[in-house]
Amino acid sequence: MYEVELPGGGAVFRIGEAVAGAPGTFAVVTAWNPGRERPGREENEARNRALRAEIERRGWQWARAEGRSPDGTHREPSFAVFGAALEEVRTLARAFGQAAIVWFDGREAVLEWC
Numbered sequence: 179m180y181e182v183e184l185p186g187g188g189a190v191f192r193i194g195e196a197v198a199g200a201p202g203t204f205a206v207v208t209a210w211n212p213g214r215e216r217p218g219r220e221e222n223e224a225r226n227r228a229l230r231a232e233i234e235r236r237g238w239q240w241a242r243a244e245g246r247s248p249d250g251t252h253r254e255p256s257f258a259v260f261g262a263a264l265e266e267v268r269t270l271a272r273a274f275g276q277a278a279i280v281w282f283d284g285r286e287a288v289l290e291w292c
Contacts, residue, residue, distance in 0.1 A: 179248055180206055180280055180287065182258040183241040193289050197282050201260065205267040205279050205290075206243045208256035212275025226255055229274055236270075238262045245280070268292050 181190045186199040209225035211217070217225075233240050243256040259267055264281055271279045272292040281290045 180243065180245050180256075182206065182243040184258075191287050193280065193287050196286055200282055200284070203260075203264075203284050204282050205259045205262065205264070206245065206256050206282075207259060207267055207271045207274075207279045208245065208254045208276065209274040210254040210256070213277065215275070223255075225274065226257075229270075230257060232270065233257060233259055236262070236266075264290065 179190065179192055181188060182197070182200075182204070184197075184199045185201060189197050189199055191197045207229070209229040210222045212225070230240070239260040241258045241260070243258040244253055245256050246253040267279055267281075268290060269292075276292055278289050278291050281288050
């Protein structure tokens with residue numbers, strides 16, 4: 179399950195679903211828990227700060243997002259990135275050790291492997 183702060187308000191969605199109010203295509207990316215690693219909160223937060231800095235350096239618009247388990251017991255703070263090409267976001271996620279990102283193609287959210 180994913181939650182994204184969109185200009186018109188928050189949207190909650192799952193893979194395969196439409197995202198009401200989405201302003202076109204966007205990606206959801208995180209630097210939290212890269213690969214099979216499970217670093218502590220402090221390290222995960224530092225990685226996400228570095229990811230946000232890189233998103234901003236590239237001049238991409240972003241908003242807060244979150245990926246979470248259906249029961250809400252596992253949460254990964256993330257970023258919704260607007261105005262970037264799929265391959266650019268995939269490359270960035272790969273640089274931060276991520277196996278996949280969520281891509282909203284304008285119709286539905288899909289899991290894109292890095």
